Amino acid sequence: xxxxxxxxxxxxxxxxxxxxxxxxxxxxxxxxxxxxxxxxxxxxxxxxxxxxxxxxxxxxxxxxxxxxxxxxxxxxxxxxxxxxxxxxxxxxxxxxxxxxxxxxxxxxxxxxxxxxxxxxxxxxxxxxxxxxxxxxxxxxxxxxxxxxxxxxxxxxxxxxxxxxxxxxxxxxxxxxxxxxxxxxxxxxxxxxxxxxxxxxxxxxxxxxxxxxxxxxxxxxxxxxxxxxxxxxxxxxxxxxxxxxxxxxxxxxxxxxxxxxxxxxxxxxxxxxxxxxxxxxxxxxxxxxxxxxxxxxxxxxxxxxxxxxxxxxxxxxxxxxxxxxxxxxxxxxxxxxxxxxxxxxxxxxxxxxxxxxxxxxxxxxxxxxxxxxxxxxxxxxxxxxxxxxxxxxxxxxxxxxxxxxxxxxxxxxxxxxxxxxxxx
Ligand code: IMP
Numbered sequence: 001x002x003x004x005x006x007x008x009x010x011x012x013x014x015x016x017x018x019x020x021x022x023x024x025x026x027x028x029x030x031x032x033x034x035x036x037x038x039x040x041x042x043x044x045x046x047x048x049x050x051x052x053x054x055x056x057x058x059x060x061x062x063x064x065x066x067x068x069x070x071x072x073x074x075x076x077x078x079x080x081x082x083x084x085x086x087x088x089x090x091x092x093x094x095x096x097x098x099x100x101x102x103x104x105x106x107x108x109x110x111x112x113x114x115x116x117x118x119x120x121x122x123x124x125x126x127x128x129x130x131x132x133x134x135x136x137x138x139x140x141x142x143x144x145x146x147x148x149x150x151x152x153x154x155x156x157x158x159x160x161x162x163x164x165x166x167x168x169x170x171x172x173x174x175x176x177x178x179x180x181x182x183x184x185x186x187x188x189x190x191x192x193x194x195x196x197x198x199x200x201x202x203x204x205x206x207x208x209x210x211x212x213x214x215x216x217x218x219x220x221x222x223x224x225x226x227x228x229x230x231x232x233x234x235x236x237x238x239x240x241x242x243x244x245x246x247x248x249x250x251x252x253x254x255x256x257x258x259x260x261x262x263x264x265x266x267x268x269x270x271x272x273x274x275x276x277x278x279x280x281x282x283x284x285x286x287x288x289x290x291x292x293x294x295x296x297x298x299x300x301x302x303x304x305x306x307x308x309x310x311x312x313x314x315x316x317x318x319x320x321x322x323x324x325x326x327x328x329x330x331x332x333x334x335x336x337x338x339x340x341x342x343x344x345x346x347x348x349x350x351x352x353x354x355x356x357x358x359x360x361x362x363x364x365x366x367x368x369x370x371x372x373x374x375x376x377x378x379x380x381x382x383x384x385x386x387x388x389x390x391x392x393x394x395x396x397x398x399x400x401x402x403x404x405x406x407x408x409x410x411x412x413x414x415x416x417x418x419x420x421x422x423x
Contacts (some may be wrong), residue, residue, distance in 0.1 A: 002211070002259035005244045006280055007221025007329075009317040011271040013297070013304060014264040015042030015329035015406060019218045021057050022404075023262070028215040029207065030058025031067035033250025034240040035222030036105055036135065037075040038128040040298025043408055048089065053130075053296055054079040056220060060091060065210075067203050070101035071240065071250020073135040074147065075110075076192045087421035098196065098205040100148040104189070106160075108180055109165040109285070113393040115175040121135075126273025129298050136239035138163070144199065144212065147200050151195025157186045181281045204252025211257055218259075219247045225317035233356050236275025244321040263323030263400070265314060267331045267390070270304040272297045276355045278306035278362055279343045293333040310343040311397050314353040325419060327404035328394060331375040332413070340367045340390060365393070380421055395422040 006023055008014040021043045024030050037053040041058065045048075050060065054075060059062045068074060083093045109131030116134075117127055121408035127133060140143040143166075145159050161182045168179030207217060221242055225231050228242045240246065248255040268289050271277045274343055280286065287307045289295065295304035317323075334340050344365035349358055370384040383391070383405075395402050 003217045003219055003253060003257045004259055004260040004262060005219045005221065005246065005247050005262060006262040006322075007242065007244060007321065008079075008224035008312075008413055009226075009263045009265045009321070010224045010269055011226045011277075012224035013270055013272065013295070014224060014266050015219065015327075016264050017043050017052075017057050018325050018329070018406065018409065018414075019262065019264055019404060020179045020218065021060070022062060022411070022416075023218055024058040024064060026216070027058075027064065027067045027218040029067055029210060029217040030056045030061075031203075031217055031251055032056045032221050032222060033067055033069040033247045034074050034134050034242060035238065036108055037130045037241045038132045038238060038299060039222035040097060050086075050089075052082055053081045053299060055086070055093075055096070058218070059086065059093060059391075062092060062095070062171065064095060066096050067207065067251070068096070068098045068102055068304075069203055069251040070099035071246060072099070072102050072104045073105050073132060073240075074254070075105040075130065076196060080192065080195065085285050089377045093199075095118065096199050097201050097206060098147055098199045100146065100200050102364075103135055103139045103144040104147065104150070105131040105135040105273050106145060106163070107185065108163070108171070109138070110413075111171065111177065112167065112175075114225050115171070116178060119175065123235075124274050126275075126374075128297075130299070133239040143299065145189075147196070147292070150189055151197060151200070153190045156193070157182065160189070160276065166323040181357050183347075184205060186410075207251055208255050211253065217251075217253075217257075219251060221247075221396055225321060226313060226321075226334050231316075231320055231353060233275045236273065236356070242396050243317070260325065261323050262317055262325050262327055262403070263321055264327045264329060265309070265394075267309060267334055268293070268327045269309050269313075270295050272300070272302050272304050274422040275362070277305055277307055278285050278346075278360050279364075280305050280356060281307045285337065288337070292336070293330055308341045309342060312343060312346050312352045314394075314398055318400055320378075324326045325397070325403040326395065327406065328391060328402050329406045332407040334369065336371065336373055338371065341365065342367075342393070347373070348414050367393070375413070377407055377415070378412075380415060380418060392422070
């Protein structure tokens with residue numbers, strides 16, 4: 001069997017959790033390969049709302065194995081909190097596996113992330129403040145603390161002390177904050193290591209053996225492709241590669257194992273945090289999208305910026321990821337728009353990646369709105385003609401069939417297996 005990657009094609013918050021939750025049913029494993037507690041996914045099951053930041057959403061299925069890959073930066077404090085909440089709801093976590101190579105987000109990473117944001121008044125990134133950038137910085141600087149280090153107090157103590165020499169200098173001398181005490185951190189994280197020990201394993205071995213036994217793996221992306229550290233709107237990006245190529249390094253599997261890439265997009269566009277957003281709407285249309293789409297961050301509660309869907313951006317991320325199928329989300333948010341628009345092309349740049357350094361000129365394509373509730377759609381033939389024209393435009397522009405359509409948070413507001421209609 002093989003690996004399917006499901007990931008967002010925009011700046012995140014495309015509605016991945018709902019799709020991953022549905023797709024997960026058909027898979028033996030659900031794995032996360034990058035990011036950390038900066039992700040926020042909300043899943044509604046039996047009218048109960050679960051918000052996860054660190055645990056892959058597949059945890060809700062008792063017969064699935066759920067994997068946190070080596071490419072993730074893991075915040076054990078948040079993970080333990082989520083596992084505790086799940087246990088209170090009667091959800092068992094014995095199917096969870098954590099890579100022994102995953103890097104740990106330490107308390108100083110979170111303090112440094114927040115301190116750096118408040119100090120850089122003019123060049124704010126608008127991070128989630130979860131310590132993601134500083135944790136990946138340490139990974140690349142070869143200073144990081146990994147999951148396996150929590151299992152040896154001596155190794156952990158040595159690494160924490162080495163880190164605090166630098167971190168405390170920065171905290172005290174540069175940011176004017178208090179430093180941290182090594183002994184306290186070592187005690188706390190040795191304890192955490194003991195609790196998490198049963199979950200820690202070599203997930204690359206596990207997943208490769210699973211593939212040999214014909215098992216199927218769903219790899220879920222966190223953040224969106226436009227937040228990718230290389231290809232996103234740098235420096236207004238997250239600190240990991242969010243595109244499908246990183247699934248291989250983030251899980252320790254061959255790139256040849258990836259057979260399908262489900263690209264998830266909203267019918268409009270949002271962004272949290274700073275950075276360019278050419279089609280951002282500052283008028284009542286933008287407000288209407290935010291209200292109808294409930295566009296507030298699951299991790300930080302921040303209001304999301306809203307605008308028209310950007311086709312050059314989607315052409316770029318469809319290509320980067322090798323998307324084989326599209327899932328178009330939240331189409332219902334556009335139900336009451338007399339005119340629906342999309343950025344059709346940019347006039348003065350050749351590649352979307354140039355938008356950071358250039359003031360772009362864009363051409364909008366306008367569609368008459370369908371002005372009816374998508375609530376009633378239960379099959380393909382129910383889709384209003386005007387809505388279908390927009391969807392066909394998406395599919396044709398991206399040379400990729402739409403396989404999934406979503407009209408609301410509930411399972412009943414979703415159509416599957418539509419690819420045959422968009423060939
Ligand atoms: P960081 O990942 O916390 O370092 O934040 C870097 C940028 O990525 C900021 O603009 C965040 O708002 C954005 N970001 C990080 N995670 C998510 C997410 O799950 N959804 C949307 N934006 C995100």
